[in-house]
Amino acid sequence: MSLTNATPLEVAKAARVGSRRLAVLSTEERNAALTAIHQALTDGKDEVLAANRQDLDDANRAAAGGTLSQSLVKRLDLGKPGKYEDMLQGILDVRDLEDPINKVTARTLLDDNLTLSRITCPIGVLLIIFEARPEVIANISALAIKSGNAAILKGGRESSHSFAAIASLISKALSSTAVPPDCLQLVQTHDVIADLLKQDSYIDLCIPRGGNKLVRYVKDSTSIPVLGHADGICTTYLRGDYPADKATKIIVDAKVSYPAGCNALEQLLVDEAALTTTLPSIVEALLQKGVSLRCDEDSLSALQSNKALDPHSAALLQPASASDFDTEFLDLVLAIKTVPSLEVAVEHINAHSSHHTDAILTLDATVAKAFLAAVDSSSVYWNTSTRMADGQRYGFGTEVGISTNKIHSRGPVGLEGLTIYKWTIVGDAQVSAEYGAGGRAWKHQKLPVGEDEFVARSEEEREVLRKFRAGKSS
């Protein structure tokens, strides 16, 4: 890793060259690099925290001057109890995940001694653009090395001292490993993002980690594929048959447990049948948690005329405007809309949600299955909270982010989302013109899959790859 002042073109080219050599390292070599990084960051904790305190001092001054938010200051702080240790543990967790590359995911016997295999491999060069959170540099470095990808990391200005300290330790650690140092490039130069986004000859995938504004800017400014999501407008559809206690538990969790999360609930669709039965107690619970409720006309009048609802609570309800159903509040605000049918609920979600995570609450399996089939979102749930949408909760160990893309990787993106595959054929001089009309017939027989038998692993093969990596001849 180098904290570099090179031009974006030089950075991208160097990462590309490094990526070719990283891609042929063995599982053990990549894992050893993660062990080395973990050790270096363990030994260098005091150094990193001292640098982090410099960032914090600057940020606190900026916050006092009103140019930086307190929540951003909080996200900068690596000294919070357990946070540094979590970062260190995250590196080991990634190391101990199954190797996502060199796996045969399909194999076909095309003809005798002619075998087609689909083998997972790294994507190549990733560009990660992120805002505060200095620990991301360690997470992303670990994910990139584990999946055999080079990564260019562009961090926020606010964490520059922390980044420099972490980068220097990682750089030193990698120098004793098989991972080429150019595989991780840390860029802190100002105003360099626009030029990095032009390097589509060298960069294969861009992952912006930050707010809506950053993601939209990146998507609008590059022809490099972008993985991520701009908005998280999540919806839950409450049917009349679902018990009030379970509905309350789920809706309160989805709205209140972390309102700033992209998987937090922003809209509640309510079946007409629930307006006077289960909705009042759910609304009471939300109001007690300090949630502002913006209700459409039907739900507002039903609630206000309902004697089960405390008059003080009823007075807190606000009328919704149309724009409330296209807004990511990221706050203790919830929009409520009455829907006459499953069909209207699904059409509303497909038109107004951000295709991130949407849920239905019902005891009716027929209705639920239709909802799961018809809602076009990354994650669609039946009787649970939208907050479940998370790589760690899905069992991926860690996540790169959450994608609402319609291609490649959708929903929480783990290591698998950082891989692609290549097709190999191993033959014995069979050629295309031998097959087809009047010639040989294809066998097209599916074979079992598993480890890649063509991954170099004998000592002799490793020697060839070592020479290859070192630029020597074979």
Place this chain on the structure above:
Amino acid sequence: MSLTNATPLEVAKAARVGSRRLAVLSTEERNAALTAIHQALTDGKDEVLAANRQDLDDANRAAAGGTLSQSLVKRLDLGKPGKYEDMLQGILDVRDLEDPINKVTARTLLDDNLTLSRITCPIGVLLIIFEARPEVIANISALAIKSGNAAILKGGRESSHSFAAIASLISKALSSTAVPPDCLQLVQTHDVIADLLKQDSYIDLCIPRGGNKLVRYVKDSTSIPVLGHADGICTTYLRGDYPADKATKIIVDAKVSYPAGCNALEQLLVDEAALTTTLPSIVEALLQKGVSLRCDEDSLSALQSNKALDPHSAALLQPASASDFDTEFLDLVLAIKTVPSLEVAVEHINAHSSHHTDAILTLDATVAKAFLAAVDSSSVYWNTSTRMADGQRYGFGTEVGISTNKIHSRGPVGLEGLTIYKWTIVGDAQVSAEYGAGGRAWKHQKLPVGEDEFVARSEEEREVLRKFRAGKSS
């Protein structure tokens, strides 16, 4: 299907709405639509061929006037023996492939009664832009319906009569099926591509099928993801140990069997050891087939001073310029370069091939495995012809095209490349805040995969989906 004069925005919106309803059709309903299209095109053969003759007459006039190439005229002709029947058979072949959607490809028990599933689903709305070849409209319609995707098809001007005839038949056929007619939109209005490429709110994936110029224009003009390849610069690396007869067979097939194909060989890298042993007889065979050879300095002088090579042949060899190693000839031209090592061959390929298909010819398994691991291309072969890169040969039944993208789908793209997945969770009121430090532990237990048990398939469930498709309430 409608042959439409609507605006690109209207076309894209209508396709999006149609796609939602198509996505929830059953396998049988989608297959029945393909049967109906097959029947309509069988019955309407005379009508289509009459329209095709109008296109051919226009094209022949244009060719005589020098404004259209003869090869394009040939590709227009649906009346060539067997071509119409192949088109018809293609529809049935696609129908009979395994349904690519509603498959569970991963399933995890998160906790008791809390199950995460990854289920394949359609991408949504495809935009297919193609040049001549009127049969593509039938192929793509079949692939789109089979995979549950809506498709907007923009054909070339040269085949407008054929398209209109085919579109009208398909439209009539679909009207008696469950497939909403808006799911296939045929656009022939002039100069509408630029506006279609702006509809990124409604179109999910763009697939240009045509020459380098079309593909580059599309890639540079849209923020919609583009699947395809601009160039097909394929390379074969000949090692000194590989027998001359097998090498000749493979290299002649790769270069000569279809020089205009994107998988045709454009560059031969030759190990120094092969210059005086196997290369001369390979060169003789290529020259006999009329291939022009552009040789680097070392191969040129080795061949010209080699007594095994006929002096007349030696006189036909031409010196290569640097640009010959970055050129897709699409013709009987081959560039030859001498390389001192595996490492140099791999670096040349990674820098100069178009990452489409590259091959090594050798008996040495160690060297071959290192090549397969280190070459960063969609398809990488050992001892066979680059012409093998083809969806039909890979056993996909048919292909949408060949992708050199680094995300989503790489190499020949079959039905699987037209699908993505969604994540579902089915729970019983578990919520996120119950898990983690001090709370419940995740089970994260892998479960077997297979058919989607949540796909609506009881008669009652089908009735709900039928109402949903018809816009009625449940």
